[in-house]
Amino acid sequence: MKFQFIYDYQEEYAVVKMCAVLKVSPSGYYKWRSNLNQPTTGKDIKKQEHLQKISKSYHESLGTYGSPRIHDDLKEWGYVLSSKTVARYMKELSLRATPLQRYLVTTDSNHTDKIYPNLVKRQFKSSLPDRIWVADITYIWTQEGWLYLATIMDLFSRKIISWGLETHLKKEFPLEVLKRALETRQPSEKLIHHSDRGSQYCSNEYTDLLKEKEVQISMSRKGDPYDNACIESFHATLKKELVYRNRFATRVDARRAISAYIDTFYNTRRKHSTLGYFSPNKFEENYHLDQRLKIS
DSSP states (O other): OOOOOSOGGHHHHHHHHEEEEEHOOHHHHHHHHHHTOOOOOOHHHHHHHHHHHHHHHHHTTTTOOOOOHHHHHHHHTTTOHHHHHHHHHHHHHTOOOOOOOOOOOOOOOOSOOOOOOOSSOOOOOOOOOTTTTEEEEEEEEEEEEEEEEEEEEETTTTTTEEEEEESOOOOOOHHHHHHHHHHHHOOOTOOOOEOOOOOOHHSSHHHHHHHHHTTTTEEOOOTOGGGGHHHHHHHHHHHHHHHGGOOOOHHHHHHHHHOOOOOOOOITTTTTTTGGGGGGHHHHHHHHHHHHHHOO
């Protein structure tokens, strides 16, 4: 069995966090993993294969599948064993279904502010940096309550160029994230800023700042997440790779983990197939290097 760690560059930390969630000891996990690598025969080989597939089904479901659904997965994959056996093996692996957090609406489209046309029209590629930015807000659950994450992505490199966390959805929140992005990137007047029709993005303060910087404003159709698929996909990835694999006791814990994920892992190390398997930072570095070479 191979675990995909949240932070593969900090394996020990990831193991400790994982074992805390699964309520097993790190020493027991390492012993179990070591035993998997030892040669076995007969029934033991078949059992180890079943354990691996059960774990695969469980983790691909983000830890939400119980024995009936995992049993169904195994049947589709051609394995013959009873649902009771699956349940017993899950108990041995300390795997227990954990429901995903309940859905929370972050987009309020019921307002009287001006709505802008969709200029992006699902063309989610840009050949130059700072030509199309996409923005969105999502939510993170902690045992202290909700946190809201606002992000802005540059479609050229898929880099999260600015982000912020708050306990509220007031219009000042994403506005501060936008200000940081504008200050950091210094985009040209050719930039398009794309978002949903939420009241935060339609507010006069937000759109006035975009107009002041000569940024074109683009908005998705009402209730259509596919019109902003790239930033929606990033939020889904963050939740799959980080949020759903942790139980944040405090908002501070969540802030630290999300900061590390975005700045130290996602932007810096996570490889993207759409970028030729470069990280966003490396993709931008390569672009700027090519530009310098062309000038010289």
